[in-house]
Amino acid sequence: MAESDFDRIRKQVRQFVVERDWDQFHSPKNLSMALIVEAAELVEHFQWLTEEQSCNLSPEKLTEVEQELADIQVYLISLAEKLKLDIVAAVEKKLVLNAQKYPVEKARGNSKKYTEHKKT
Amino acid sequence: MAESDFDRIRKQVRQFVVERDWDQFHSPKNLSMALIVEAAELVEHFQWLTEEQSCNLSPEKLTEVEQELADIQVYLISLAEKLKLDIVAAVEKKLVLNAQKYPVEKARGNSKKYTEHKKT
Amino acid sequence: MAESDFDRIRKQVRQFVVERDWDQFHSPKNLSMALIVEAAELVEHFQWLTEEQSCNLSPEKLTEVEQELADIQVYLISLAEKLKLDIVAAVEKKLVLNAQKYPVEKARGNSKKYTEHKKT
Amino acid sequence: MAESDFDRIRKQVRQFVVERDWDQFHSPKNLSMALIVEAAELVEHFQWLTEEQSCNLSPEKLTEVEQELADIQVYLISLAEKLKLDIVAAVEKKLVLNAQKYPVEKARGNSKKYTEHKKT
Numbered sequence: 001m002a003e004s005d006f007d008r009i010r011k012q013v014r015q016f017v018v019e020r021d022w023d024q025f026h027s028p029k030n031l032s033m034a035l036i037v038e039a040a041e042l043v044e045h046f047q048w049l050t051e052e053q054s055c056n057l058s059p060e061k062l063t064e065v066e067q068e069l070a071d072i073q074v075y076l077i078s079l080a081e082k083l084k085l086d087i088v089a090a091v092e093k094k095l096v097l098n099a100q101k102y103p104v105e106k107a108r109g110n111s112k113k114y115t116e117h118k119k120t
Numbered sequence: 121m122a123e124s125d126f127d128r129i130r131k132q133v134r135q136f137v138v139e140r141d142w143d144q145f146h147s148p149k150n151l152s153m154a155l156i157v158e159a160a161e162l163v164e165h166f167q168w169l170t171e172e173q174s175c176n177l178s179p180e181k182l183t184e185v186e187q188e189l190a191d192i193q194v195y196l197i198s199l200a201e202k203l204k205l206d207i208v209a210a211v212e213k214k215l216v217l218n219a220q221k222y223p224v225e226k227a228r229g230n231s232k233k234y235t236e237h238k239k240t
Numbered sequence: 241m242a243e244s245d246f247d248r249i250r251k252q253v254r255q256f257v258v259e260r261d262w263d264q265f266h267s268p269k270n271l272s273m274a275l276i277v278e279a280a281e282l283v284e285h286f287q288w289l290t291e292e293q294s295c296n297l298s299p300e301k302l303t304e305v306e307q308e309l310a311d312i313q314v315y316l317i318s319l320a321e322k323l324k325l326d327i328v329a330a331v332e333k334k335l336v337l338n339a340q341k342y343p344v345e346k347a348r349g350n351s352k353k354y355t356e357h358k359k360t
Numbered sequence: 361m362a363e364s365d366f367d368r369i370r371k372q373v374r375q376f377v378v379e380r381d382w383d384q385f386h387s388p389k390n391l392s393m394a395l396i397v398e399a400a401e402l403v404e405h406f407q408w409l410t411e412e413q414s415c416n417l418s419p420e421k422l423t424e425v426e427q428e429l430a431d432i433q434v435y436l437i438s439l440a441e442k443l444k445l446d447i448v449a450a451v452e453k454k455l456v457l458n459a460q461k462y463p464v465e466k467a468r469g470n471s472k473k474y475t476e477h478k479k480t
Contacts, residue, residue, distance in 0.1 A: 006126040009211045016215055020222060021229040025408050027171035028185075032163045033407035035192070036276060039156040040400030042199075047393040048385050050291070051147035057203070065148075066205050069196060070214035072155070073207055076192055079162075083177070085186050087193055091129045094190035095136055102140060109141035145288050153287035156396060160280030167273040168265050170411070246366040249451045256455055260462060261469040267411035268425075272403045275432070279396040282439075291387035297443070305388075306445050309436060310454035312395070313447055316432055319402075323417070325426050327433055328365045334430035335372050342380060349381035 006088060013077045028082055035075040042068040126208060133197045148202055155195040162188040246328060253317045268322055275315040282308040366448060373437045388442055395435040402428040 017023055045065050046054045057065060080087045137143055165185050166174045177185060200207045257263055285305050286294045297305060320327045377383055405425050406414045417425060440447045 004124040004126060005208045006124060009208055009215075012212065012215050016218065019224050020227045022227075024229070027174050028177075029166040029169060029171045029174035030407055032159075032166045032174075033273065033403050036156065036159040036163050037400045037404045037407060039152075039159040039192075040397045040403075043152045043156050043393050044397045046149040046152045047390055047397060049149060051149045054147050054149035054152075055202075057148075062203065062205075065203065066210045067214055067217070069200055069205060069207060070210040072159075072192070072196055073211050074214065074218075076189060076196070077211075080189055082175075083182065083185065085182075085189060087189060088125045088129055090186045090190040091193050091197075092132065094187055094194065095129075095132050097187070098136065098194075104139050107140045107142075109144070150287055153283050153393065157280045157284045157287060160277045163273050163280075164277045167270055167277060244364040244366060245448045246364060249448055249455075252452065252455050256458065259464050260467045262467075264469070267414050268417075269406040269409060269411045269414035272399075272406045272414075276396065276399040276403050279392075279399040279432075283392045283396050286389040286392045289389060291389045294387050294389035294392075295442075297388075302443065302445075305443065306450045307454055307457070309440055309445060309447060310450040312399075312432070312436055313451050314454065314458075316429060316436070317451075320429055322415075323422065323425065325422075325429060327429060328369055330426045330430040331369045331433050331437075332372065334427055334434065335369075335376055337427070338376065338434075344379050347380045347382075349384070 009073075010077050010081065013074050014081060017078060026078060026082055028079060031075055031079040031082060035072060035079065038068060038071040038075060042072065129193075130197050130201065133194050134201060137198060146198060146202060148199060151195055151199040151202060155192060155199065158188060158191040158195060162192065249313075250317050250321065253314050254321060257318060266318060266322060268319060271315055271319040271322060275312060275319065278308060278311040278315060282312065369433075370437050370441065373434050374441060377438060386438060386442055388439060391435055391439040391442060395432060395439065398428060398431040398435060402432065 017026065042065065045061065045068065076087065079085075080090075137146065162185065165181065165188065196207065199205075200210075257266065282305065285301065285308065316327065319325075320330075377386065402425065405421065405428065436447065439445075440450075
């Protein structure tokens, strides 16, 4: 089978870290911190916007948000590599669990249920 | 070209949201909040562990961490879809920028530089 | 001078940690992680609410939010103690800096300016 | 009774917001986002440090961390004001609950218990 696009970026992320000898700093603990810091940079773009404004970003803002998404993805890949986890497989397994947790007939269009399920 | 593994999970995530009619709650603002909440659930697993302990998780703990990774990936995909952004392309562009920001010869093995560069 | 209310909770927080011998886990690094985990539990309450709904919480929800606020304050106090910082003095100094950064005449009623200033 | 130090900074924070007419942006939802963004700026200072290094910050770094603490406290106060919650009372109530959740004899020196209790 041909290399997938996700495999390709995984290798690029790995190479980037190896070339800089940064693996020594990349404990899962530290990577989880780096990841949430990037997630917060994403949140920062939206904190004073209304929900509607957040759907209608200027091209400049969208480019900045795109870069934050990339940063989060990079750390997510680094963390998965470190823990020898397969992100694609993890997502597929999690969606099965989520489907059991939020059955269509109960969860449909219901943010309250959504939140309450979440708590349990 | 055959559908890639990442395309496959993107479609699954999309279908999950559509079936539950949750798109109405998924403004970029809200999705950024959901994403950081999941990132914090990841951080929570590591908060009282030493860095070394975080490298040696029990199988049970590893399964929990895997699920948090999946949750983050799911929201990252949802947000990218919403903003019509291509995560794979975004990562490739960002790695080029990062390579300029952290040139190998300066960044090699240097966490201090890492942090200082980061600030600028 | 009489002990202030803030001094009183600082002592209570300190005593709580000492009685449990938890100081060994309370490095500033770990405390920063614990603090952001609590901040995310706060965010979780609001992630699917509209801004208007977030202003009109039910009494039950408000009690939960109050507990999250308390958790954040507790870790903020623990971290300040650990680093021998005085939170009240820190706030007073920071408000002076913020007033220079966001002069009234420019910042008045302007969320865009707010965000842009923030970036610089 | 004389005004306490905490009352004093609460009034200063309130005045700062009123003078800039920023109350319109300060929904609890938005304030929770601003708070976690500041918490992440705190985490960023510690992400690549060892726990030991995080206990031994340079004076410059300590000043930066102090400012992050202040920012978090400011948003915590703003959010409490908005929701008409009393932070000091909230902390005192929460410490009573925590004492029941983590009884001294069981929680003493035990980070594993700490984490496990946390989960329940």
